[in-house]
Amino acid sequence: MRKNLLLLGAFIAAFHAPSVLAQAASPVELKGDVKLDKIVVQNGKEQHILSEPKIVVPGDRLIFSTAYHNNGAMVVKNFVVTNPIPEGVTLASDATGLLEVSVDGGKNWGRLALLTVPDGQGGTRPAQAADATHVRWTLASVAAGASGVLAYNAIVR
Numbered sequence: 001m002r003k004n005l006l007l008l009g010a011f012i013a014a015f016h017a018p019s020v021l022a023q024a025a026s027p028v029e030l031k032g033d034v035k036l037d038k039i040v041v042q043n044g045k046e047q048h049i050l051s052e053p054k055i056v057v058p059g060d061r062l063i064f065s066t067a068y069h070n071n072g073a074m075v076v077k078n079f080v081v082t083n084p085i086p087e088g089v090t091l092a093s094d095a096t097g098l099l100e101v102s103v104d105g106g107k108n109w110g111r112l113a114l115l116t117v118p119d120g121q122g123g124t125r126p127a128q129a130a131d132a133t134h135v136r137w138t139l140a141s142v143a144a145g146a147s148g149v150l151a152y153n154a155i156v157r
Contacts, residue, residue: 027072028079028142037061037153056156062089065151070142079139081150082106085132092153093129099152102134103127109136 036053038061039046053062066081084106085091091101096112103115116124117131137150 026076026079027074028068028070028076030081031067032083033065033067035063035065037063058156060156061092062154062156063151064154065149067147067149068139068142069147070144073144075144076142077140079142080136081139082134082136083152084134085154089154089156090130091132091135092155095153096129096132100136100138101132102136103131104133106134106136 034053035050036056038049038051040049041047050063053060056062064083066083068079068081070076091099091112099112100109101112101115102109103112103117108115112127112129112132115127115131117127119125135152142148
């Protein structure tokens, strides 16, 4: 478990670096972030409290996000943002429905429900959230000056 915490810590530090995932020579600036998502009950209502993930333990929920901003004067078309899923976390199963993911290191892409992985016995089995290695978004167009945030939920292994 200590190894997973160290690996996750190194990934979190790298994820905060500006433009880590940017496409070559693109005017779109990217900034990654990760938050710890704790649910607390106050006055009988559940609330999500987001904080810096200084210490995480298995089962903790994290939100990985990538903010984008087109600093250029032109529309950028078909802009792709690809985020690797760190080794110390698994994609949250409740977050997989609409995401485009890879289960083979970024070679093939699709909705998780449509992907398969080797079953270790010469066949295949349906892919599960824990099999996802990358998340990807394709933005049809990013107008000049436009910005937004892309995010996925994960759980510490």
